[in-house]
Amino acid sequence: MNRKILVVDDDQKTRALLKAYLEKNQYEVRLAHDGASFMTEFERYKDDLSLVILDVMLPDTDGFVLCAHIRKRSSIPVIMLTASADDTDKIVGLELGADDYLGKPYNPRELLARIKAVHRRAGVESGAPPRFYRFNGFSLDTVERTLTDPAGEVVKLTGLDFQLLKYLVEHPGEILDRSVLAEETRGRDLGPLDRSLDVQVSRLRQRLMDDGKQPALIKTVRGAGYVFSAEVSTAHG
Incomplete structure (x- = not known):
């Protein structure tokens, strides 16, 4: 879209x-x-x-x-x-x-x-949200809750992986605060020493074959949060 x-x-x-x-x-x-x-x-x-x-x-x-x-x-x-x-x-x-x-x-x-x-x-907007989000050869199906890689293979995602990725692809290019991501994926705020979200992001990067040292898809914005930097296209069916 x-x-x-x-x-x-x-x-x-x-x-x-x-x-x-x-x-x-x-x-x-x-x-x-x-x-x-x-x-x-x-x-x-x-x-x-x-x-x-x-x-x-x-x-x-x-x-x-x-x-x-x-x-x-x-x-x-x-x-x-x-x-x-x-x-x-x-x-x-x-x-x-x-x-x-x-x-x-x-x-x-x-x-x-x-x-x-x-x-x-x-025909640009639709009352129903998009079903598919596509980026860098990947395709996220929000109905089947599956992620397909560029080779057509299904990537194993946990429920938290899916929730995090779905929120990221819905907001490409936006700097997303860690607390917002935690609320969207876990339904709770992060404590000052809680690194669970960072662990989850690191795991999702591995699923996406995104280099943790120099990530191209999920980038860290120091002191602010994360940004999903890929170009995202959508489809309804």
């Missing part, structure tokens, strides 16, 4: 806040501050994008021009944002091929709901 969003907005604070909010909700976000930087980012990532968010008012062009350009090149869903209360902007945007429209100022939760709705219509 691709969840990469390109946002163009000329306000730096708005861009930063929106990026932080969407990344907290497991979206990958690219940013642009004007039409020129948007065009550069769009051409670079258009094959990977699942959604574009366009601010109408930009210093060097406007969101309508960008929307028209997108529609000539791609069917990527578009949500437009405007500070204008005039319905004309909304009508023009929709006529140009925008999928949704939201006025400024807006509640980030409403924008998130609009994003999810557009993604569902486009």
Whole structure:
């Protein structure tokens, strides 16, 4: 499931806040501050994008021009944002091929709901969670609770191994606090001297053939926790 969003907005604070909010909700976000930087980012990532968010008012062009350009090149869903209360902007945007429209100022939760709705219509989001998580040739089946290695062999996992791996692949690229991982896999907090999670991570690295001294998949972030650094794709069946 691709969840990469390109946002163009000329306000730096708005861009930063929106990026932080969407990344907290497991979206990958690219940013642009004007039409020129948007065009550069769009051409670079258009094959990977699942959604574009366009601010109408930009210093060097406007969101309508960008929307028209997108529609000539791609069917990527578009949500437009405007500070204008005039319905004309909304009508023009929709006529140009925008999928949704939201006025400024807006509640980030409403924008998130609009994003999810557009993604569902486009087949990006699904009401059911993914069944398969694939990374580095491995495939984790969350229904059968099995892990298959690149050679097609089933990797033996304990229940704790499975819970830990499932949480990691659901949050790729995020720095995950040790206490959060312990709560998700064991249902309890870690004591200050409790190294059980570290032992569990070490065991899972062995299952994944991930070098414990220089791990490429489950990396230690000193003083913070762990991060699953592999690229993860998903499928529902």
